[in-house]
Amino acid sequence: xxxxxxxxxxxxxxxxPARANILSALxxxxxxxxxxxxxxxxxxxxxxxxxLAKLTEAGLLDAARxxxxxYFRLASPLVGQMLEAVMAVAGPDERHGxxxxxxxxxxxxxxxxxxxxxxxxxxxxxxxxARGHVVLGTDGGEVTADGQAFLRDFGADPPAGxxxxxxxCLDWSERRLHLAGxxxxxxxxxxxxxGWLERHRDSRAVRITAEGQAGLVEVFGVRL
Amino acid sequence: xxxxxxxxxxxxxxxxPARANILSALxxxxxxxxxxxxxxxxxxxxxxxxxLAKLTEAGLLDAARxxxxxYFRLASPLVGQMLEAVMAVAGPDERHGxxxxxxxxxxxxxxxxxxxxxxxxxxxxxxxxARGHVVLGTDGGEVTADGQAFLRDFGADPPAGxxxxxxxCLDWSERRLHLAGxxxxxxxxxxxxxGWLERHRDSRAVRITAEGQAGLVEVFGVRL
DNA sequence: CGCACGCTTCGGCCGCCACCGAACCGTGCG
DNA sequence: CGCACGGTTCGGTGGCGGCCGAAGCGTGCG
Numbered sequence: 257x258x259x260x261x262x263x264x265x266x267x268x269x270x271x272x273p274a275r276a277n278i279l280s281a282l283x284x285x286x287x288x289x290x291x292x293x294x295x296x297x298x299x300x301x302x303x304x305x306x307x308l309a310k311l312t313e314a315g316l317l318d319a320a321r322x323x324x325x326x327y328f329r330l331a332s333p334l335v336g337q338m339l340e341a342v343m344a345v346a347g348p349d350e351r352h353g354x355x356x357x358x359x360x361x362x363x364x365x366x367x368x369x370x371x372x373x374x375x376x377x378x379x380x381x382x383x384x385x386a387r388g389h390v391v392l393g394t395d396g397g398e399v400t401a402d403g404q405a406f407l408r409d410f411g412a413d414p415p416a417g418x419x420x421x422x423x424x425c426l427d428w429s430e431r432r433l434h435l436a437g438x439x440x441x442x443x444x445x446x447x448x449x450x451g452w453l454e455r456h457r458d459s460r461a462v463r464i465t466a467e468g469q470a471g472l473v474e475v476f477g478v479r480l
Numbered sequence: 481x482x483x484x485x486x487x488x489x490x491x492x493x494x495x496x497p498a499r500a501n502i503l504s505a506l507x508x509x510x511x512x513x514x515x516x517x518x519x520x521x522x523x524x525x526x527x528x529x530x531x532l533a534k535l536t537e538a539g540l541l542d543a544a545r546x547x548x549x550x551y552f553r554l555a556s557p558l559v560g561q562m563l564e565a566v567m568a569v570a571g572p573d574e575r576h577g578x579x580x581x582x583x584x585x586x587x588x589x590x591x592x593x594x595x596x597x598x599x600x601x602x603x604x605x606x607x608x609x610a611r612g613h614v615v616l617g618t619d620g621g622e623v624t625a626d627g628q629a630f631l632r633d634f635g636a637d638p639p640a641g642x643x644x645x646x647x648x649c650l651d652w653s654e655r656r657l658h659l660a661g662x663x664x665x666x667x668x669x670x671x672x673x674x675g676w677l678e679r680h681r682d683s684r685a686v687r688i689t690a691e692g693q694a695g696l697v698e699v700f701g702v703r704l
Numbered sequence: 705c706g707c708a709c710g711c712t713t714c715g716g717c718c719g720c721c722a723c724c725g726a727a728c729c730g731t732g733c734g
Numbered sequence: 735c736g737c738a739c740g741g742t743t744c745g746g747t748g749g750c751g752g753c754c755g756a757a758g759c760g761t762g763c764g
Contacts, residue, residue, distance in 0.1 A: 260504035261497050262570040263563070268495030272722075276488035290741060303723055305742055316569070324731040324740055334569050339487070341565035345540070345558050346486040496752075514711060527753055529712055548710050548761040 269314055270342060274299045275307050279316070279330070279339055284366055284460045285373065287320065287329040361461040364480055365453070368425060368460075371440030372447070376464070379478040380443065381435045390422065392433055397422040399439055410475065411449075412442040493538055494566060498523045499531050503540070503554070503563055508590055508684045509597065511544065511551040585685040588704055589677070592649060592684075595664030596671070600688070603702040604667065605659045614646065616657055621646040623663055631663070634699065636670040638662040 269275055274297040281288060281296035288296070294304035308328060311317045318331045330336050365376035372380065384390040389403030399407070399422050407414075414421065415438055423437035435443065447453045452468030464472070464480065472478045493499055498521040505512060505520040512520070518528035532552060535541040542555045554560050589600035596604065608614040613627030623631070623646050631638075638645065639662055647661035659667065671677045676692030688696070688704065696702045 258504075259567060259571070260500040263504065263566050264495055264497045264500035266570040267491050267493075267500065267566055269491075271488055271492030271495035273485050273488045274722080276484040276491065280482075280484035280487065291739095299722085300724055301741070302725085302743085306722080309742085326741070334565075338565040338569045341558075341562040342487050342491055343483060345562045346490040347483070498752080515709095523752085524754055525711070526713085526755085530752080533712085550711070 266314065266316075266338075269311060269316065270339070272307070274303065275311060278304070278307060278311070278328075279335075282317070282328065282330050283336060283339055284362055284368065285330065285336075286368060287327040289325045289327060293328060361456070362459070365462040365464060366460045367444065367455070367462060368434070369436070370444060371425070371434070371436050372444045372453075372462070373425070373434050374462075375480055376462070376472075376478065377434035378432050379480070380476055381433060383476045383478060384435070390435065390439075392422075392424050392435070397424050397435070397437070407439065407442065410446060412439075412446040414438040414442040415445075490538065490540075490562075493535060493540065494563070496531070498527065499535060502528070502531060502535070502552075503559075506541070506552065506554050507560060507563055508586055508592070509554065509560075510592060511553040513549045513551060517552060585680070586683070589686040589688060590684045591668065591679070591686060592658070592660070594668060595649070595658070595660050596668045596677075596686070597649070597658050598686075599704055600686070600696075600702065601658035602656050603704070604700055605657060607700045607702060608659070614659065614663075616646075616648050616659070621648050621659070621661070631666065634670060635673075636663075636666040638666040639669075 270279065277297040278293045281293060290304055290308060291301060293308065294301045297304055297307065299307075308317065308319070312319050312328070312331075315331055316335050317328045320327045320329075363374055365372065365374045367373070368377065371377065381390070381392060384403065385392055387402075387406075389400055389406050391398045391400065420437045422435070422439045424433040425436035425440070434440070444453075447468070448455070450467070450471065452465060452471050454463045454465060456463060469479075472480075494503065501521040502517045505517060514528055514532055515525060517532065518525045521528055521531065523531075532541065532543070536543050536552070536555075539555055540559050541552045544551045544553075554563075587598055589596065589598045591597070592601065595601065605614070605616060608627060609616055611626075611630075613624055613630050615622045615624065644661045646659070646663045648657040649660035649664070658664070668677075671692070672679070674691070674695065676689060676695050678687045678689060680687060693703075696704075
């Protein structure tokens with residue numbers, strides 16, 4: 257089995273439109289269920305199941321059972337880089353000559369469910385941890401009394417509910433933790449409300465406004 | 481036409497074994513004829529012609545007519561990077577856990593026909609130009625009297641023959657010129673004879689020995 | 705000029721694979 | 735329990751695309 261034929265078998269997996277849709281939907285690092293991916297791929301659940309089996313078999317996806325669901329995510333950053341590289345070649349034809357910038361934008365700042373990820377998300381988490389406002393480990397997290405006060409001052413009121421309050425979330429592009437749970441959502445909501453961040457039209461990438469640049473540096477010491 | 485479907489159509493091109501062989505054969509930056517590529521792909525010339533048409537149509541290859549031959553090469557460094565990224569995902573299964581290093585090795589130093597390319601080839605050319613030993617432009621090259629003497633001292637005797645003496649060759653990975661022609665071959669041969677370089681078993685990548693490291697710095701001021 | 709050669713086009717064959725309907729497990733929930 | 739639901743397996747079908755033989759076109763060389 258030569259280099260070329262191994263490359264071909266991997267590329268053939270990306271070469272099917274349904275599978276390409278699946279991988280594309282996972283490029284922001286989220287973990288989605290088989291059914292959600294079936295919807296994204298625009299094919300039936302049975303067909304999707306076959307595709308997912310092939311992709312995990314080839315090591316492109318990781319699968320995790322949870323209750324009666326099965327969550328799929330990209331198996332490694334290497335896979336994401338490969339997808340970006342193909343996008344970079346496939347992209348330029350569209351608008352004008354600009355290479356595909358989506359990957360860079362996603363790595364800088366994006367939403368992950370209802371909280372923030374990418375360099376921005378990790379940067380915020382780092383600051384809060386460094387200041388002793390938050391304690392964050394791979395298996396859980398906690399907000400200190402100082403942190404509660406700080407976040408209240410900042411205007412980040414966590415929504416009421418039974419969801420876990422403070423939770424770590426593994427960041428795909430940074431390979432480090434960022435802040436999830438109700439407190440992660442509160443932080444993100446406040447940033448949007450302040451006009452610091454703007455949602456992109458049809459991507460999970462997030463644009464940082466001029467006010468955002470200034471505010472993030474002043475309040476969190478985060479400069480991107 | 482979404483990002484994902486454009487990605488799929490590109491990836492589908494890489495996903496066929498014959499086309500993967502073709503692209504793989506071109507990864508060192510050489511330009512090969514349709515027939516040579518047919519041999520590399522292990523399919524008939526007719527079939528190869530179809531594949532080459534698809535690949536050039538998609539912008540992955542550049543074609544140049546020359547006499548009754550047609551030379552194909554990778555259209556851009558972006559394409560090479562994409563191939564490397566796919567190799568990086570496809571490769572690790574093989575030996576042990578090591579990621580695929582072929583791309584980096586090829587960019588550092590490789591043979592291009594019978595002369596040297598990559599950072600090494602470009603570095604040598606730069607030095608010779610900077611010292612006034614060689615004049616090199618996109619449409620031709622010349623060795624000065626000083627250069628003749630220098631190369632004689634170095635032991636690089638150009639083989640006799642009717643081939644052009646000094647010629648530039650566009651380097652794929654560096655996007656700059658390196659030295660080809662009889663003088664380029666002489667330089668490469670001398671480096672191999674001195675034990676500065678060793679050919680890799682089944683790749684055009686070239687290994688620089690310890691003596692080579694020292695000698696290249698001393699004689700050419702080239703450090704990689 | 706004529707043959708050889710490189711490359712391309714056309715036509716038809718064949719195999720592979722994506723796709724879905726139907727039926728089958730297992731989990732969760734009332 | 736029994737139903738609902740997520741996910742998977744199986745079987746059959748259809749279509750796309752790779753493949754080569756044969757024939758066509760242009761270039762180069764004796």
